[in-house]
Amino acid sequence: MTSHAAAGGEQSPAVTAIHVAPASRLPMRAVESVQVEAGRGIVGDRYHGTKHRHVTVQSQTALDAAADELGSPVEPGGTRRNITISHGDVPTTAGDQFRIGDVDLEVVRVAAPCTLLDDAIGTGARTALRGRAGSVCRALSTGSIAVGDPVRLAPPT
DSSP: OOOOBOGGGOBOOBEEEEEEOSSTTSOOEEOSEEEEETTTEETTSTTTTOSSOOEEEEEHHHHHHHHHHHTSOOOGGGGTOSEEESSSOOOOSTTOEEEETTEEEEEEEEOOOOTHHHHHTOTTHHHHHTTTSOEEEEEOSOEEEETTOBEEOSOOO
16 A cells, blocks of 8 residues: 655555445445546446435544444445545545545535444444444545545645
């Protein structure tokens, strides 16, 4: 994976996993990269072309905290989110903007964990992921996102 240094020498986040599903309730499939269309979302994903739910983003830091609470691993694909970043807090306030790869995203809302997660991950997963399930975002630009791509969570200063 490519190293991305942030101000102060700390590593800035990077994409560690990408998952898509062609339709609702179908299994998520891990991929190395995706194409994103502005105003439409990830090409080939179940939410492509929906009004606002274009890309979902979560942080491995939050998944690790949920796994500690749950007492078992929480795999990125098990949460049914599209993009997993290495670390940091995914913006959750509606209107916040950030960039992954060469795609600009805008937060629509917090991603709420659904009851399906208890079946897929294990009893208690939904509770463990509450407040840690990432964000639902709108795609503001067209481009690609690949595993290893840099993530810019805050606007440049």
